[in-house]
Amino acid sequence: MIKIAHLYYDIMNLYGENGNIRALKEHFERQSIKCEIHFLTINDKIDFEKYDIYYMGMGTEKGQLLVLNDLMKYKEEIKKSIENGKYYFLTGNAYELFGKHIIDFEGNKIECLNIFPYYTKRINKKDFMEDCDFRIVGTTSGNCNFLDKEIIGFQNRGGTIHESDKYFIKINHGVGYEPKSLYEGYLYKNFLGTYLLGPLFIRNPYLTDYYIKKITKEKDNTYKFKVFKNTSEIKAYETFLENFIN
Amino acid sequence: MRIALAIIICRIANTLSKLFKKEGTVIGGYWALKIYPNVLNNIKYPKYVIGVTGSSGKGSTTELIAHILNKNNITYAYNKNGSNAINGITSLILSNTSLNGKYKKQALLMELDEKHMVHLLEHFTLTHLVITNITRDQPPRNAHPEYIQSLIKSILKDNMHLVVNVDDPLVYALTLDHKGKKTYYGMDKIKYSKETNLHNIDAQYCPICGNKLTYEFYHYGHLGKYKCTKCNFERPNPEFLAHTIDIENKTIFINKDEIKIPSNFLYSVYFTTAAYSLANTLGLKKEKILHAINIDPFIPKRLNIYNFYGRTWQMLSSKNENNLSYKQSIDYILHEKGTKTIVLGFDNSSRRYKENDVSWLWDIDFESLKDKNIDKIVVIGRFKYDIMTRLEYAKIEKEKLILIENLETEIIDTLKNKTKGNIYSMVCFDKESELKEILKKEGITHD
Numbered sequence: 001m002i003k004i005a006h007l008y009y010d011i012m013n014l015y016g017e018n019g020n021i022r023a024l025k026e027h028f029e030r031q032s033i034k035c036e037i038h039f040l041t042i043n044d045k046i047d048f049e050k051y052d053i054y055y056m057g058m059g060t061e062k063g064q065l066l067v068l069n070d071l072m073k074y075k076e077e078i079k080k081s082i083e084n085g086k087y088y089f090l091t092g093n094a095y096e097l098f099g100k101h102i103i104d105f106e107g108n109k110i111e112c113l114n115i116f117p118y119y120t121k122r123i124n125k126k127d128f129m130e131d132c133d134f135r136i137v138g139t140t141s142g143n144c145n146f147l148d149k150e151i152i153g154f155q156n157r158g159g160t161i162h163e164s165d166k167y168f169i170k171i172n173h174g175v176g177y178e179p180k181s182l183y184e185g186y187l188y189k190n191f192l193g194t195y196l197l198g199p200l201f202i203r204n205p206y207l208t209d210y211y212i213k214k215i216t217k218e219k220d221n222t223y224k225f226k227v228f229k230n231t232s233e234i235k236a237y238e239t240f241l242e243n244f245i246n
Numbered sequence: 247m248r249i250a251l252a253i254i255i256c257r258i259a260n261t262l263s264k265l266f267k268k269e270g271t272v273i274g275g276y277w278a279l280k281i282y283p284n285v286l287n288n289i290k291y292p293k294y295v296i297g298v299t300g301s302s303g304k305g306s307t308t309e310l311i312a313h314i315l316n317k318n319n320i321t322y323a324y325n326k327n328g329s330n331a332i333n334g335i336t337s338l339i340l341s342n343t344s345l346n347g348k349y350k351k352q353a354l355l356m357e358l359d360e361k362h363m364v365h366l367l368e369h370f371t372l373t374h375l376v377i378t379n380i381t382r383d384q385p386p387r388n389a390h391p392e393y394i395q396s397l398i399k400s401i402l403k404d405n406m407h408l409v410v411n412v413d414d415p416l417v418y419a420l421t422l423d424h425k426g427k428k429t430y431y432g433m434d435k436i437k438y439s440k441e442t443n444l445h446n447i448d449a450q451y452c453p454i455c456g457n458k459l460t461y462e463f464y465h466y467g468h469l470g471k472y473k474c475t476k477c478n479f480e481r482p483n484p485e486f487l488a489h490t491i492d493i494e495n496k497t498i499f500i501n502k503d504e505i506k507i508p509s510n511f512l513y514s515v516y517f518t519t520a521a522y523s524l525a526n527t528l529g530l531k532k533e534k535i536l537h538a539i540n541i542d543p544f545i546p547k548r549l550n551i552y553n554f555y556g557r558t559w560q561m562l563s564s565k566n567e568n569n570l571s572y573k574q575s576i577d578y579i580l581h582e583k584g585t586k587t588i589v590l591g592f593d594n595s596s597r598r599y600k601e602n603d604v605s606w607l608w609d610i611d612f613e614s615l616k617d618k619n620i621d622k623i624v625v626i627g628r629f630k631y632d633i634m635t636r637l638e639y640a641k642i643e644k645e646k647l648i649l650i651e652n653l654e655t656e657i658i659d660t661l662k663n664k665t666k667g668n669i670y671s672m673v674c675f676d677k678e679s680e681l682k683e684i685l686k687k688e689g690i691t692h693d
Binding site for chain 2: 010011014015016017018019022026042043060061062063066135137138139154156158197198199202203231232233235236239240243244
């Protein structure tokens, strides 16, 4: 039995990110492993030891701060749980909350969980050309160092990340932490944070299976992992690479 | 002098563009603004300058308002073709302005793009603004609803009369600080009102204090009757309330008036109520408003209906990147009687930009397609595997799903021999043209 906590499901839910939870559940169940999902939000008591996986998606700038306000009280518990190897999957601006701080449009510093050394700057209009919208939007792909399959995704964000000491992917297509950066995301132990928003685990079935396998093996080393070929997800992934990346 | 030049340039450019079989509604505005960037500041505007904006429904609302104005003998111009950004609007205004800078009609009516209107309204102001809703819509260009809400907020002025849909908390919140006139409209509970089964609704938290909103009911998305659990923010009683709604028979009541709605889509309740409310705030005679809506109704855009070997094939457009509009098309199909086959697909997420995000597929309740009256779902287009994935996750029976690899060689045969019932296609613009081309070769033209 795998237990997943979908954190702040009703507020960090901007871009079809329920797809990630569905993908994890589906992929576990294909392996005949039961999977339980708990939906938790502001004012719920969140236990950071009880679950195998913690997932959080992308929110609006305002919504993200409502969540931060609730999350701060768990700071030490979250830190401990990441150190203990719990799985954290964060898509979109959710992972900004795990850095030092966010510098907002007015230049104010908003303290975050301060678990990792990076910080976020909200993109200010004057940092960009006059005509440009002040968000980073577009298809992104890149390679991570634990899988030989390219990671694909989409970005749509109003922040840039600075002073990160680790990364998830090296960018092939699109931009990284900020327009000049070739690196994106944050990997530490079993923590994965990335600006790739939306249904990351639907769109990257190999990545999903990598984690499913890893989590399953940790629970039961003798487990025989079933391989599913030519699923619609795999075809969608390959078609996208063919049409838009290669 | 300069204004006359801009107007002349605008007309010449539009005429030339039409000669070359282009739309001829945008280019004139572009050139006029090039030679006189502040041309719109120097127009003498009419008594009514009406804007209609929102994430969806603004086109239909504008059209119905135009129809009502027409039947009330108020002269007006509006952007009928949907050119709702700055060049299109400039072109619209200048095409109806005399060389001395005086706008020639009694009313200027504009469907306004919620993003572009920020720049447009730096040059002039509105007397009335209708706001239909603020929902997820084309995120690569619109980011998210709160962002659009902040843009709309930035253009509000106290001398504007706001006519707004208060079922949307993001819209209602915009009016709280408004010192000018405001008119509220909304929809009462109907038999399809429910709680959505995806956790994807926006505005689940109070836009004022940030605490959770509770909903007595939703119509769709976050449109419904809400109340904050902490502060006193709640959906007010609308001045114009649509109630006793009978979608099947296309009748509703607004307050005491029985009203006919032009189609059995739920959103037509909203756009009819919006247009009715605005017409009332303009002070038009009620009998004349009702006459325009009920007795002499406007005909909505012609439905795309074909006769496919004795089966009705209705073409609906795929409302990509707007999960609520997409869902309403699904609901429309579900509410239709009899066995049906659905064709889904798209080549690009958008016609307006090159970004191809597929996230929105996961915000749509495709689970509702698990319906015994649906015989088959046929999937086409460049993103067919993404749609297939979504439908599989929705647990639609595998034997109901058909994937078309080669549209040209497979679609006719598949639909003819492997599917039953009336056909409803919901595909992107390009794919719809291809389907029409294929039907034409098959000798099937408009019904």
